[in-house]
Amino acid sequence: MNTFYDLVVVGAGPAGSASAITAARAGAKVALIERGIYPGAKNVYGGVMYLGVLDKIVPSWREEIPYERWITKRETMVLDNSSSVTVTYHDESWGEPPYNGVTCLRSKFDSWLASKAQLLGVDLITSTTVSDIQFHNGSVKRVALKDTPDIVECKSVVLAEGALSLLSDRLGLSSPHKNNHLTLGVKEVLKLDAEIINERFNVSYDHGVDIEILGGLSPLAGGAFLYTNKDTLSIGVIVTLNTLKHHKIRPEFALEQIKAHPSIEPLIKGSKRTEYLAHLIPEGGWKDRGVLMRKGIYVAGEAASSTLAAGIWLEGVNYAIQMGIVAGEQAASYAKDENPSRSPLEYQNAIEGSFVGKNLKKLQHAPDLVLSDFVQRSLPLILNKSAKNILTVKDPLPKEGGIKAISNAIKDARVDKTTVLKAFLKTLWSFR
């Protein structure tokens, strides 16, 4: 194994591979170190990838990615005990280039993106766990590998180690509040024939559906998702660690609960579990980004809380890729400098100026709102009861009218109108 590099990238997920690709293009000698047997072996995601950001580094991605389905239907489903209100946006043009969202399996997608780095001369080193980063005279000197005497010398490091960021924590780069905003995602992948998926979800060929689910998890706070792959369904719940700790409810109980809801059960009927997965998600967003750069170390991806968890927008892979691109550029130029006197803020400013920083900053209050008691408990009740009041025909009683129906629903949900008004204004503010 080669033991001297300009740049060592820790983690061959989307952020890591994007940084390796960018740095290699800038002429750096790069090692991409992954602890799994293949890139994607340790990765889990819960939804949809929006990959327009790949135009910068792999312009041919639309013809090449190992995709499952192009998402043409986006549904938001709000659950109450035996009912649900669903809003669907169906756009057939999303099934054609340039596309919008796509579902992939990480074992295939992450391996594909890492292979793009390999084609540029990056050394991909799998089954290898980085255990430490060492410094000399205040600059990065080498990384140590777990349970071996081996070291890899390098001039800079991109830390794209994922949500559970053990190295960033140890180096004091993580935000001290990050742990308060972690959620646990548990997911099952269910095998179901492609034809049955097409019929059941009313899609054709390689088009698919993404359903984001609110409600049905009480007393836990969080959400759920169901989306279609080629011949599997991915279904999962995302719950806050704080409520998991407080209520002592097993996470897979919450998942079973969602799977058994009368609005969900018919969609997954007859499928067979092929995998059960769990992963942490940093939902703190911009506030929890931590120290992004220090002495030649650049933190990118979920280690830097790159996920956007803002209710109607749930994105992560695109933000990780963008952070990786910027980290790769800067790490390569840092490694080339004989006398690095660059400001640690340069990287942060570049992230801040990109869509990552702009979106995460603009929506920085949205994650708290989504997890608030009103959105978690009251909103599902009010929406479902309003729909029931309006749509149930109660002859011979006269119709109560829309406004009365909603105001009765609010009363039934035991929320006072000031709370609703406040929540409404807060929503407008958070999503402005």
Added chain:
Amino acid sequence: MSNQWSPIYEKDQVSQELVSRYVSMTERLSSNTFFIDNKPHIVIDQDVCSGCERKTCITACPAELFVELHDSSIGFNYEYCLECGTCLILCSGDGALSWSYPKDGRGVSYLYG
């Protein structure tokens, strides 16, 4: 079936219907791929765990790797760990868990992440 759906928790008890649908963790994990390390990547300190009042790890671990034993110590298996880190974040006992990632590509290997 459809009329019987009820919230996870009712009057502080897990709903009976949910219990009836319960599949064992062994079955839930049976189609996962694991390359088991010969050395545990998580080590627990029984001295701390025995005295822990909350024992959050028991219910929070999504792979149900922690159990409370008769002497209120913790029984623990690392073999089928999903490597999520929930136990590490939620553990309130100082230094009770020594947590690192497995080496040599060992541990869980997801195909459908």
